[in-house]
Amino acid sequence: MGDLLNLDPNVVAKARQLAARASEPVIALAKAHTTVAVERATLRLAGITGADTAHRAGDVPWVNRVVDTIREHCGLEHGAVLPAFDALRRHDFANLTELAEATAAGQVQYKVPAGREAERAYKLARTAVGKGVRTVDRNRAQRDKLIARLGDPAQRPWIYLIVATGDIDEDVIQAGNAARAGADIIAVIRSTGQSLLDYVPEGATHHGFAGTYATQENFRIMRAALDEVSKEVGRYIRLTNYASGLCMPEIAVLGGLQRLDMMLNDSMYGILFRDINPIRTFVDQRFSRQVHARAGIIINTGEDNYLTTADAVDAAHTVTVSQLLNEHFAHEAGLPDSLLGLGHAFEINPDIPDSFRLELAHALLARELFPDAPLKWMPPTKHMTGDVFRGHLLDGFFNLAGVLTGQSILLVGMMTEAVVTPFLADRDLALANVRYVLGAAGNLREDFRPAPDGFIVKRAHQVLGEAVDLLERIVDDGLLNAIADGTFGLMKRPPTGGKGADGVIEKTAGYRNPAVDLLEEAR
Secondary structure (H helix, E strand, O other), X not given: OOOOOOOOHHHHXXXXXXXXXXXXXXXXXXXXXXXXXXXXXXXXXXXXXXXXXXXOOOOEEHHHHHHHHHHHHHOOOOOOHHHHHHHHHHHOOOOHHHHXXXXXXXXXXXXXXXXXHHHHHHHHHHHHHHHHHXXXXXXXXXXXXXXXXXXXXXXXXXXXXXXXXOOXXXXXXXXXXXXXXOOOEEEEOOOOOHHHOOOOOOOOOOOOOOOOOOOHHHHXXXXXXXXXXXXXXXXXXXXXXXXXHHHHHHHHHHHHHOOOOEEEOOOOHHHHHHXXXXXHHHHHHHHHHHHHHHHOOEEEOOHHHHHHHOOOOOOHHHHHHHHHHHHHHHHHOOOOHHHEEOEEEOOOOOOOOOHHHHHHHHHHHHHHHOOOOOOEEEOOOOOOOOOHHHHHHHHHHHHHHHHHOOOOEEEOOXXXXXXXXXXXXXXXXHHHHHHHHHHHHOOHHHHOOOOOOOHHHHHHHHHHHHHHXXXXXXXXXXXXXXXXOOOOOOOOOOOOOXXXXXXXXXXXXXXXXXXXXXXXXXX
């Protein structure tokens, strides 16, 4: 879009430098620790699948059974792969699933191997994990081939639509109809509360509240269905799910193994809005982003959520700060700008004078700060009142702002937001709204030139200046303290609190993880 805001390059550079300084202590903390989810994700790459269906309390994934037992026998400070593959070799099991079955039967005593035994175990583990990584690589290549053959959507922004029935088979039907009606990206919302499960369910699921469980089989089913509809509509339809919560690393791995295209993956969302332990979250998100980078998966960050709890005008600069932090965390983990779907939202109270001009200023600031990132622009939710006619008009303004400011990914707003879970007819009307605005506006952004000293430009400069001021305070106080003080989204989350804290383990000098080694060697 060019330089419409005339941002001072020195101020922009200072903002990025401050974000890097604020991030580095947290990155160092993440590198010094592992989690039960990182260790499980590594064993999933190594090939472990299935669940203990005979457990009296319900199905327990084999990977949880193995990692929990290793931790009980010898700890996870050295990682899970050395004890697991040492036991695999000593007992001459054919694969990790056989090892898990024997573990459940109490037939395996795990230990941390040393010397030549440790090297043999690591070599065996690296070979197994390498097969998983090659599957991820093949899926990335397959995506590229399909896009080359079928084509990408002709227009930007891409149209992003949600399905959330609870039943994967019903989701497939709704996703296909949405793609035929113009959607370019299908997001399958997870069942409420899955982010707080410290395990990933197995198999296809046909129940869920306000969403469908994220499982490897559900990923496979939906990806296969969208491949078929992609051929039908003549463009590659992308699939989105959630690599967040207590199983963030595992779901990232499953997404790579089943060729998902986008995954929600924010550095602070789980901390702020699900009360997951901050250190657990930062350790898990670093590993998950390394997987996303290898898989070519576009991440979507969650800055839009801040504006549902804090005022969208007063807290606009916190969105910019979070975007800059997310950018640095992503780059450090190996994600290029082309995979960095930073989030922002259309959440200003429409009754405020000049609310649309404020929205344009904020959206244009994000676009110019991150010119090469596929930004994800979120529709109004906080101020949807149940008046479907007003809501439909507000969604139209949101769509117009997306066109004017060159957004990359446009999540379809629903006029029944805050009333009901959308019906198929609601989605059809919402898609018609998007199609009309995109078609009528065309390439209107080439004619959009805010006045150099006008309201929009001044507001964008103000927000950037406030972001720099806040980053300076975060550098002085520490990012973990800023999160604890309620800086983002008004949520106060201390570093020692939150769910999953007991799943964080400090690494010893002898820690080994071939997944981390392979992912970092490729950079």
